[in-house]
Amino acid sequence: MSGAEQASSGPGEEFERAPVPRRSLLGFRSFIGMYAGEHTAGTELMIGPLFVARGASAADLIFGLLLGNFLAVLSWTLLTAPIATRARLTLYYQLERICGRQLVTLYNLANGVMFCFLAGAMVTVSATAVGVWFDIDMPGLNDLYPRGLGWVVAVLVVGTLISIVAAYGYQSVARFANIAAPWMVLVFLGFGLVAARELGVTSVGDFWSAAKETIWTGGDPLPGQTKFTFWHVTFFAWFCNMAMHIGMSDLSIFRFARRSWYGLATAAGMYVGHFMAWISAALLYSLQLHRDPTNTDVLPGPLAQSAVGLTGVLCVIIAGWTTANPTIYRAGLAFQAMVPRVSRFKVTLITGGIATVAGLFPAIAMKLLDFVALYGLVLMPMGAVIFVDFWLMDRFGLRSSYAAHRGLGFNWAAGAAWFVTLAACAGLVFYGGVEIFFVSLPGWFIAAVVYVVGSRLLQTPGDAVPIAP
């Protein structure tokens, strides 16, 4: 279940177009459980191995994850939560007030498409677990297309089931995901312990030498992969949830927090899910490479099965399923906002169908590091717009929430910030030689500057809020 939905379920009110009242605020512990559960998911089973495939060294990985996750926690605490606990509005309502309904609709489309592909990757992950029981020709690390009919059937069956459940019984699966979360965290820990032992680690003291010499040797990446350094790991860990913190999606969650420092609760998700779980998944893959250097396939099902047997396979299925389910549901909600006359059931089912088709193509899962970076990049500029609109517009003598003030359907200053930033970032990637993992940082500043300049051009002197004498 998404944090927003979980957070709002208590009093039974969503407060979609009004600030959250004091009586509905939640304590610090609610956010710890929410983040620890949400960030130990199916994606972790792909991301950990892909670090190994990209040749990250032990020091680069461990210290890069420590720093990157710390920066992510700071981003939630210092950027997202302070705005959320002051405005107490959902992302969508706040964006609508700034950007206008038409631009928010476009944002919803982008968000929904990204969610569809992410859910598709999770269908792929779950299908690899099904492959453990059947003789299916499963995808390799550099495969873009399905290899055979067996894989297609496996993905179609898994994806159809997930889609139907998402359409019919979202709340039941959300409850199941909550129940599964503590179990899943410990199974991930089990993956790491078993794989470490099999790799020759016999005590905690042995770990560092084995990590350097056997597990993350830091050599060349596997064929078809680009090299990951300390900075790649750091920026990936920082920006892999960029849509949520710098992109401000989690305004919808932290509007329920009593204090802005509750943003520190995200550390539970980062250091359990994006540290322990990634390292455990990486250990599983290292073990596979250690046993057979020619087997470079990143297939979570067989990896988990080799470590802890059927429990591991169940973990892969449940992790993929409980991640895909809310993702398909959220994508459906995003699309439904564009076609409100069509029922949520139909929209969710169609969205699940698109995610299933995406899941047929292993390229999304196998290139998950790049896709996650793209996902953050696409939604990040709107986070910069919200930040500038909330904190800086008055200082520049400009009107915040301009679309609401003027009754605009499309605030061109915000639209320009989004499109110019994406175009500039694409230029940096394709012509400037900057890798996608790093481009979002300059992109944030581009978005902020374009929004201020655009607002200066768009707004008239009469729009500014009069400064008190």
Added chain:
Amino acid sequence: MRKVLQLASSLALAGIVIPPILYFRGELAHDVMRTVMLLATILWFVVTPFWMNRRAGA
């Protein structure tokens, strides 16, 4: 009753985390570890839905 169920869930979680620790320390066979983890998984999913996400007394 709720306390008994919570105790059973705690035992299930112990059954998930302790076997890999013992295996890591070389004190448990791989097959035994797998079996205990599977039984603990079954126990967790059978027992926990009866108390988690439900109000006390409900």
